[in-house]
Amino acid sequence: MSVALFSSPVVSPLPSAWLRGIGLLVWAWLCLAFPVQARVLLRVGIAVNKPQVRLGSSAPARLLDAQGQPLAEVPAMQPLQASRIGSAVSLAGQQGERLYLQPTTPDGLVFIDQNWYRGWVELIPGESGVIAINQVGLEDYVSSVVGSEMGHRFPMEALKAQAVASRTYALYHRSHRSQQPFDLGSGIDWQVYKGVAAESNRTQAAARETAGQVLVHQGQLINAVFHSSGGGHTDDAGNVWLESRPYLQGVPDFDHHSPVFSWTATIPAQQLQQLAGGIGAIRSIEILRSSPWGRAITLRLVGSQGSKDVSGSEFRRALGLRSTMIAISPRGEAATTASLTPAGANFPAFFQIQGRGYGHGVGMSQWGAAALASQNYSYQQILSHYYRNTSLAVVEGR
Incomplete structure (x- = not known):
């Protein structure tokens, strides 16, 4: 995988760390099973260190071991529960150091804990329970995150800006977590990812019409953080987290119509x-x-x-x-206790x-992006405003 500027050749290679821990045989099997699956995969931690995790598949599925060998056939819509046993995980009467639940049809969905997701499930033992990871194609992930974070009613150019920011954020963290069990989480400490329930025609269009586009600074992916509402002005990363970034500078925000202004x-x-x-x-x-x-x-x-x-x-x-x-x-x-207060x-x-405002105040303001989009600013202009000193690039192999 590499990143290329719209107007120039490849800028810099991105680490291909997503194969970590997965044997080449597993990847080859998955590619043969689903040749149209996106080449760029994310490993998203959905349930982390839980005693038990509820699982299922909307279509008939296969349970695979760490080498990609089939262990069992799982009927569609059959409730399953994964648990940790010693240093292994257990599911459907099978145990292993790593298990995969893979639908047998391209449109099959997997159920993890409380939501349906595209892609498949990877199970590994955690320190105090089971870790359930959703392996999902990049653009499917982006479509869901746009809906999870921004909804689908914002202007389309704002949704597109969110798609580029979320794609960049995901790949940035993926490239910095090669030794971790998953690329990024799914909750508010990361960027919210609720699976297919958050998708809509508009979020899918926002992902599709910006497919592969990311933000780079000097040829490198940026940490494209964002927040709900800037309260009239965003802030420098160095003021909020004491770690400056040349592309995360305070800029005027236009979120005055935000319900949390x-x-x-x-x-x-x-x-x-x-x-x-x-x-x-x-x-x-x-x-x-x-x-x-x-x-x-x-x-x-x-x-x-x-x-x-x-x-x-x-x-x-x-x-x-x-x-x-x-x-x-x-x-x-x-009325205070006498021993705690001077006479x-x-x-x-x-x-x-x-x-x-609402949120840390760094990077793109979602309500500000909506305001700019309503004034006919393009998603490129919105991103340029909130992420200074950056360029748009394309991820090859998306």
Whole structure:
């Protein structure tokens, strides 16, 4: 697999690490069974370290061992349950260090845990349970992620921008995880992937009409992160994660019609006291450092018995806030334990947080992309705005 610019020859090869752990015989068998399957495969962790995983197939399926040898035939729609036994996985009365559940028809789907997926299932033992991996063609994956992350009602150019960003994100992580059991996960810590339920004609069109297109910086895939709503301005990666990227710079956002452009949260002082731990009743919260666009980088919780500094990301995660673009005000007067408060001191009962945007605020804003698309900007222009110093390239062998 290689990456080529639209206007020039191959820029740089991408690591072909997806064969890791899978014997060549398995790959040869799969290619013969499904010659039209996409050549670029992703291994997506769906269920990780679960005691049992529910599985099934919409079509008759074969259970294969690590060498691609058939172990059993599985009828369509038969409920199955995988579990770990020692250093092996067990399914349908068979055990092995690695098992595959493969539908026998190209349009067959596999069921993992609670969703249907295209492709097939790979099972391996994890540290504390079973790991169920969906091996799926790149473009099928992208179609589902666009629907999972953005839905299908946004303007088509926004959906296309999401398709390119999600494809790039997936291949970037695939190229950096050659020693890991799977390329990327399927939940909110990665990019959400819900299988065929999230697909629609419009998400499939967005994937098809941008097929193979990725974003590169100096010939290398970028980490094309994105978020829901930037609150009027996105931010530099270095402000949010303390690790700068030349293509992840703060830019004006156009998400003013986003339902999460502005919001309010009320946090009880007792909850903050538990978060801080050991500093007594909370007197105040100070934003020590913020980005030029108002995202809290470092905060200080001041209590009756000391203080504690936390990062903006930690503060957001612990309190379940929508973003770190916040302003904090004390409200009310708490009835506090005498041993925790100086005599005569007044302590807030809760803190009101006024916020803007939703997500980490780095990379493409989905609501901003929708606004630009509604103003007739193309997906190429949208991507160029949110990912600076990048070019579009094509993944060969898609």
